[in-house]
Amino acid sequence: MEEQSERAVIRFTHCQKEIFCFSLPQQCPSCGEELRGSRLQEAPVCIPSPLTNAHKTSCCLLVTPAHDNEDRDFDGTSDLHTGISTTKGVVYNYTRGGVRKDQTGWERCISVPLVRPDMFHLLAQWDQYLDRFSEGPMWDPAWHRFDEDHHNCFSFCLGFINGVLAVEGRSPQSRDTFVQTFILPRMTRVCKYTTLYQHIQGHQYYVVDRQEDTQGDAPVKPVLFQ
Structure with a gap:
């Protein structure tokens, strides 16, 4: 498309x-x-369009077709890739080679805003939290191997989100709850629009x-x- x-x-x-x-x-x-x-x-x-240029967003979870999807489209069958954007639109995403920090390549994706614009205390620390989290041994290929089912790009995103929730004194999100609440409604809209x-x-x-x-x-x- x-x-x-x-x-x-x-x-x-x-x-x-x-x-x-x-x-x-x-x-x-x-x-x-x-x-x-x-x-x-x-x-x-x-x-x-329900699709967003991730590099013009801040503090969002992003969903985009995986790089091996030649058409780079949401067709309901292709694998998807997820990442988290900084306050400046750099997308941190976990791959087989470790954590990438992409400044391009996420121009058409589903965007899930995570932080309200008036939460200045969290916005001020967001990039530092994300950078520190991405440097953890869990995301170093020398320590933990990427696994498509159990240790993947979404594991990285949800792990970061739950880490910030813990700092904020909030309960963690389960994978199923997060997907049902924040991702599926947007996926449904994208499929209808497509x-x-x-x-x-x-x-x-x-x-x-x-x-x-x-x-x-x-x-x-x-x-x-x-």
Whole structure:
């Protein structure tokens, strides 16, 4: 889905249908009526991509397709890779060769904000915590070998998060709880958006019956440290 970052998805309502496309057509693809400003039930809106440039974020957990995924896409079957961003957008991530500190390569990923912007005491120490944690023997290949199931990139991320939670006097997060609460809702949204985008690429439009309440489509944005 290379073009996703270049083309915006637009949603407009007409003839009790919600219509998704890349540009507003001259005629309604559902009923054929000519579209004018007064004919639309509401102004077209842009549907933002759920993917983020990690290097423009701070203090987030990031999820991106693994490097061996040639298309670098979220297709629901490929392996994923995780990392933690510093306050300056450098992504610390654990690999077979140890901890990497990437300043590029995470331009399209799922972002899970971890720290509220007004938590100044934690923001001031975040980079120091992350640097110190990454230098621990647990992440040195000479001491511990990378294992895809039990000692991997997500082990690194969750270990760091639980370390900070301990410093903050908070209970640790289990793997299942963290995934269910913070990652799966965003993964679901990405999969829906990807399916929608690819349908528009192939058919120009995606048309569904209008739903009066669309709040269920809003992204969930829980923050762990608050």
